[in-house]
Amino acid sequence: MDYIKKYISNRARLIFAAPCFLGVFIVFVYGFHIKFLPAYIAAALPVLCFYAEKKKWRISVFSLTALLLIGNIGWYFAMPSEHREYYKDFETAFALMKEHYVLDKEKDIDWNKLYSKYEPLFKEADRLQDPVYDYELWQEFTGEFYDGHVQYVVKEEDEGLRAVVESYGNDYGLSLIRLSTGEYAAVNVEGYDNCYSINDEEDDYGFYRIDDEYHPADVSDKRLTLKNAGLHNGSIITKWNGKDITEYYDAVKYYLTQYPVKENEEFYLPMYVAGISNSDRVPYAQRFDKDSGSVTISFLDENGTEQTVKAPSLGAYTPRLMDTFSKIDRGVNITNLTWQPVDDDTVLLRIREMAYDADTYAGVDYTEMTNKLREEIIAYKEAGIKNIIFDLRANSGGSPWFVMSVAGLFAPEGEHVESYSTVIDEKSATFKRGADGKYTKKEPLSYTGEDLWHDGQIVLLVNAMCVSAGDEMTYTMGEYPNVKVMGFTRTNSSCQAVTYESLQNGDIAFSAVPNLDEESEPIIDTRPDRLGRTPFDEYIPMDTEAVKAIFDLGEDYALNYTQMHMDCL
């Protein structure tokens, strides 16, 4: 009897095993982290109690376990944070792109020059372990390719959000836009209806979750400084902190997205300038500066007299900048491939992405979609509709077969070659160039035209956010005789097929599959002259009328302008 009493029951002894199982479970779910090493040891230690016959030994083991757990708190803070491999990520991405980026010859990419410029910078980011600096470098590095398909996305969502918020300067209560006249105007001014407000409780990007951290304590008192000074949407801005706005252009080293076409870049540049207070700041003038007090803005009042206002920083600029983009570029907010009546003569077909459904996406058969569209087009024709507006604004791209299927309904009758695929070396999975430096054409990707809208007008409403297969649709349909391409900006001009590589801290995407034209040249993408290579017929003027319509009235000015000018086409 005494012998039995000496030992703890089976069930009670399971307590000794429980921390170990818990430890295994935690490592399974959360992975192994050196910062929790004492806790892992603490989880394993109670196993010794299976062998500790005497109570005092078991107490010692549990005391040690408790000490290790408490000690882990100190250990956690004493251990350096996990080293982020920013430099290794750059090395990996650079080597991969050097081997597989398909437009290096066409775009005159000097790999050696790029490497010698960015290698030390990424090394520095790695040494500093600064995620914001790393993000800024990636934005600048990817910008060197002036290709909408070269993009870097931070892997960790919150870290990415913070990097984006901190990388585009301070919010002085407005964005800037260059009018078609060449002047600069204030837009999205704090305090006006339909404009972005720092008090907005939600946004599409999730900035509202963290942007409060960037507002100064007395932001409520400062919020309406510009409005109270009489500055409004459309006010002409003459000076920014005493200098011409163009003097800040060189301080803008990177963008949120890519503008391969120079004209497009010039359209968006002033919007980025509105976040900068000091163009000489190091390392990057675009970095959010919590100590930035204010900028002095000179503007013309109602009488044309120059006034100045000291605009205090209201926080980080990124949310307002993104909102400005969205107001200008977003397009009609309805489901992909749905129609919307515009007036008695015109309907709009919204195409946000070149995708019909998941089943058809990787294939070539879009019969179901074209049958449906054909019926709808014929019905509109019979109802007396004369014009179709294709809303391709902010079209993110997708399948080339989607493009060909839709285009085929409107193309002149007969066979049309969209583009050519490229011969691939199956063993190395690379696209080789011939002796002349050009890629070798493979089979054509072609479609048959039905010319269903022969007697009607078609407008493709585009902008710089219309990219990839969106570019391709513009490239394809823009050549039809009854099609006109319009927008505030041209399409993005990036149309090679894309791939991406996952790195430790982010994902890098780049053009990796060439689409060729008759001459074996990659279609659409800009060359060193950075001229847009998709058809474009008419700029919608960005004037004070447009500014007021968009930012004061919340109207879709580009669509309204297109509709009003339909008769003149």
Place this chain on the structure above:
Amino acid sequence: MKNIIRSAYYDLRHSKFFAVVYLLTAVMLSLSAMINVDEKGCGFVIFENGYIYWMTSAFIAALAVGIICNDDHIDKTINYEILSGHSRLSIFMARSLFGILFAAAAATMINFFPLAAGSMLKGFGDMSRFKDVILRQLLCFFPYLRFAAFVTVICFIIKNSYVVFAAGFLISEIGMGLVDFFDHGRSLYTSVFNIGLLGDFGAWVIYNLDPVNGVVYYGRYKSELDMDVIVGTILVSLIMTAFYLFMGYGIFRRDDMD
């Protein structure tokens, strides 16, 4: 100890349940490889699905350990062994050592069925090097060993084969599902994710646009393993196996068999 191993081996040899499940798994994996294999050869199938096959096989390890370590709990054979004078250490070590070694070997072997079946149908192909794939499959022995040792601990706590089979099945299946879900899904630190790491081939995969077939993929694979993965797999697995056995015996040595 030798006699206990012999008796465990005898039990296993006569376990129709194990034989049937083993064969069914081998057939299922082989069929899967034969269905998936195309002109690129079986090396491509292993590149794409290797870790799925290898994690499925982990269940075989759990099954073997469950039968070897737990059947004798159910029919009280272990009690009789204790009564007849065998030390608890010899009873535990005989079953657990034989169990985990047999389990790891059985699970490792079953992985050669899909490789053989796929290769017989379309050849191995030149997408990856044959010897690298063989090395990866052989290295799976070590995570299986660790997994089997972990299951041994569960066996000596639960003492019910069916619960152990279910636990083994769940862990391998859930692990398989989470390999791509977790950032640490391919790492040395847990056995199933270690298998995921061994099944992770470095690759450059790209597609081309084909007028008839749409998007067609092409790949170039880096099948050789880095030395730190090889050494890490062996080292971490052996350390954890030793720890689990230490823990398992700790549980069993004063276990109230009633």
